Amino acid sequence: MIMAEKIVPLTGNYAIAEAMRQINPEVVAAYPITPQSSIVEMFSQFVSDGKVDTEMVRVESEHSAMSAVVGASLTGVRAMTATCSAGLALMWEIAGVASGLRCPIVMAIANRAISAPINIHCDHSDTMGARDLSWIQIYCENAQEAYETMFLALKLAEHKDVQLPVMVCEDGFITSHCVQNVKIYDDHVMRNFVGERKSVDNLFNFENPIAMGSIELQDYYFETKRQQQQAMSRALKVYLEVGNELSKVTGNDYGYVESYKMDDAEVAIITMSSSAGTTKTVVDRMREEGKKVGLIKLRLYRPFPHGEIRRSFKGIKAIGVLERAFAYGANAPLLSDVKSAIYELSEKPKLQSYVFGMGGRDLLEEHVEHAFNELLAGKTVKEEKYLGLRE
Amino acid sequence: MTEKFPTNEQLKNKVGWKEKPIGGAVTRTASALENKTGSWRAFRPIIDEKKCINCAFCSAYCPDNAIPFKDGKREDVNLEYCKGCGICSKVCPVKAIEMKEESEFHK
Numbered sequence: 297m298i299m300a301e302k303i304v305p306l307t308g309n310y311a312i313a314e315a316m317r318q319i320n321p322e323v324v325a326a327y328p329i330t331p332q333s334s335i336v337e338m339f340s341q342f343v344s345d346g347k348v349d350t351e352m353v354r355v356e357s358e359h360s361a362m363s364a365v366v367g368a369s370l371t372g373v374r375a376m377t378a379t380c381s382a383g384l385a386l387m388w389e390i391a392g393v394a395s396g397l398r399c400p401i402v403m404a405i406a407n408r409a410i411s412a413p414i415n416i417h418c419d420h421s422d423t424m425g426a427r428d429l430s431w432i433q434i435y436c437e438n439a440q441e442a443y444e445t446m447f448l449a450l451k452l453a454e455h456k457d458v459q460l461p462v463m464v465c466e467d468g469f470i471t472s473h474c475v476q477n478v479k480i481y482d483d484h485v486m487r488n489f490v491g492e493r494k495s496v497d498n499l500f501n502f503e504n505p506i507a508m509g510s511i512e513l514q515d516y517y518f519e520t521k522r523q524q525q526q527a528m529s530r531a532l533k534v535y536l537e538v539g540n541e542l543s544k545v546t547g548n549d550y551g552y553v554e555s556y557k558m559d560d561a562e563v564a565i566i567t568m569s570s571s572a573g574t575t576k577t578v579v580d581r582m583r584e585e586g587k588k589v590g591l592i593k594l595r596l597y598r599p600f601p602h603g604e605i606r607r608s609f610k611g612i613k614a615i616g617v618l619e620r621a622f623a624y625g626a627n628a629p630l631l632s633d634v635k636s637a638i639y640e641l642s643e644k645p646k647l648q649s650y651v652f653g654m655g656g657r658d659l660l661e662e663h664v665e666h667a668f669n670e671l672l673a674g675k676t677v678k679e680e681k682y683l684g685l686r687e
Numbered sequence: 688m689t690e691k692f693p694t695n696e697q698l699k700n701k702v703g704w705k706e707k708p709i710g711g712a713v714t715r716t717a718s719a720l721e722n723k724t725g726s727w728r729a730f731r732p733i734i735d736e737k738k739c740i741n742c743a744f745c746s747a748y749c750p751d752n753a754i755p756f757k758d759g760k761r762e763d764v765n766l767e768y769c770k771g772c773g774i775c776s777k778v779c780p781v782k783a784i785e786m787k788e789e790s791e792f793h794k
Contacts, residue, residue, distance in 0.1 A: 398710035459709060497712055507713040519704035520711050527709070 301485075306478045308439040308471035312378070312404045312464070313338035314478075315446035317348055318486040322373035325353035325364035329383035330416045331468040332406040336378055358383040362390035369399035370508050372498030374450070376401065380468060381408035381422045388426070394461045395430035395524060397508055400453035400493070401461040402446065403431075406472035407569070407620075409655045417656020418468040420568070424621040424629045430524045432462040432531055433598040435568040437554075439476040441595075442466040444546055447489055451538045454493050457530040467570040469656065481545060489545055528599040535596055552601035553608060554593040557583060561590030563671035564609065566634060567618040568594050571652070571659050575618070578664040589668045594630070605637040614646040614671040618664070618683070620653040628680060648676040652683035659684060691715035724751055728771035730786040732764055738783035745775035745784060 306314065312335050316324070324343075326336035343352040351368075355361045361377050368375035379387060384405065394401050405423055409415040423433055434449060436442040442464060449462040466472055497506050512520055532552075539550030554572070557579050558564060565575050572593035582589045592608050609615055615638075619630040627635065631649040638644055650667055653659050663683040670676070692707055692714045698721055708714050732745075739761065746756035753768040754761060754775060764775075776784040 396710065497708065497714065504714070505716050506708075507716075508710065510711055510713050512711050515701060516707065516711070519702075519707055520709075522704040523707075523709050526704075 301479065301481050303477050304480050305475050306439055306443075306480075307334065307473050307475050308436075308442050308466045309334040309406060309473065310338050311439040311443035311476075311478045312446060312466070313342070314480060315443050315486075316376060316404075317342045318483050319374070319376070319446065319450060319490055320348045320487070321350055321376045323351050323353065323365060323368035323375040324377060325355050325361045325368070325375070326377045327355055327358050327361045327379070327383060329358070329379055329381060329408075331408060331418075331472045332378050332380045332383070332404070334472070335404055335406070358386040359390060362387040362394060365401050365403075366390055366394050366397065366399050369394070369401050370397060370498060371500040372493065372495035374454075374493050375399070376403065378404040378406075380406045381410055381416075384422045384426060385410065388429075391426060391429050391431065391461075393509075396520070398459040398524075398527070399461055400450075400459055402449045402453055403461065403463050404442070404446065405463050405465045406468040407465050408468040413655075415655040416468070418470050418570075419620040419654045419656065420465075420629075421621050421654075423463055423465050424623070426463070427598055427629060430460060430528065431598065432458075432460055432528075432535075432596075433465060434462065434596055435465045435594065436471065437570055437572045437593060438471055439466070439474075439478045442471065443478055443480070444542065444548065444550075445595075447486060448535075448538055448542050448550055450490050451541070452531060452535055454495075455534045455538070456494075458527050458534050460524070460527050460531060465569065470570045479546075485545055489542065532596075532599050532601060550595070552594070552596045552604045554591075554595065555608060556591040556593065558590035558592065558608065560588055561612060562588040563614045563616070563668065564590045564592055564612050565616045565618055565664065565667060565671075566592040566594055566605075566630065568597065568630070569620075571618060571620070571664075574659055574661060575664050578661050578668065581661075582665065582668055587668070587672060589672070597630075597633075600633050600637070602633075602637040605634060606641060609634075609638055609645050610641060611643075612645045614648065614674065614676055616648045616650055616667045616671050618650045618652055618659075618667065620651070622651060622654070631680075646671075646674065646676040649680040650683050651680055657684050693718060695721065723767050724770040725753075725765075725767045728766075728769060728789050730771040730773060731766070731789050731792060732769065732771070732773070732775050732784045733787050734761075734764070735783045735785070738781050740781055740783075742780060744778045744780060748774050748778045750774065
């Protein structure tokens, strides 16, 4: 894996670990949790084999893992970790510290359900719950995307106009544990792409000492939070800039969304991560039957690209929002965001919320086809619908 | 960030969100000196000079550096910063420091 560009069969987790090997961060602190564990297991193998120079900190919990990477990041070096589900929940307090102190940490997530009932399989409840923590969130369809997104995420996080942490999300087990062919680029090319972190104000800059983590009460907290909102809005622009730069290396596109057969589509589905793959298959088949259906695969979820979503859905009759998370007592998370994005369209498409795949329940092609047929028939209702649920 | 934050002027007149360093960073060292924590005090340490053995425990333990120790000798408590936590009184090995109600000094 250390030679020139080649195709390697890898799980999503090993593809992410491979990206981390190429990035060679100064510090990784992590605690195992299914289905993320094999990312940091493989990475610690790289550490013990001497393939990276990383200081690997084995901690006693995710709370400590996040604390360690925050501490490392504040000294001006690169620090990374990975987690999901209960691990992310335990990190919660320090995840807010990471964004509040503007640490450009990149954290890989193998999305997993939140207990109870205890469940180790995929849904997006974990990261959807963390969507307002001021972390950038990027969702990946497959192992290749997860691998490439790690590089994009790192440069986006560290950009001087951004300086926010990023979660790179892949679907637990579905992507994290399935072996796919992954194109691995040359080490030198990827190391050149990420370069070195350029940190000016940090705790190891003894020429210009600073203090971090001071208390801010009614006097300044509000201003600090307003700065984070500005950084999020700048991240929209920087995401595309870094994406263009990465395109020159890989030849792939890194838009906010991937638009699939949308040009003359009458109805569309928007979804994130691996379900986009299933939806593409269904779109292809229904297109052969002459049905004008299309897909918007959302990659960048936070900051939310309102303008791009609005443009994507202009002239569409009905949109199905397929997502792997509830927002209990409210519109599901992605539906809420899509709804607010299309508010400014003078002719608003009809919207249908579909929640699917909770706790790793499979999303089948017939579920997606059923949703498309409902949209084509104009059968949208205000209520949330469910795909694959037993009534 | 080239300008040091917060300046004395910025402590008096708070700046807007565009003017302060990100992430709550404090880029001016020792700016905590401007924060006179003595105003928080509910108890005042009173040192019995006859009992004091100049061991420097109180000075070393004081979280606000409010008990100076110079040339082998403890100096008076700096009441501008002493916030009355009472740690000095607890650690004093000869029980020379008594914490008295601050209100008694304002009658």
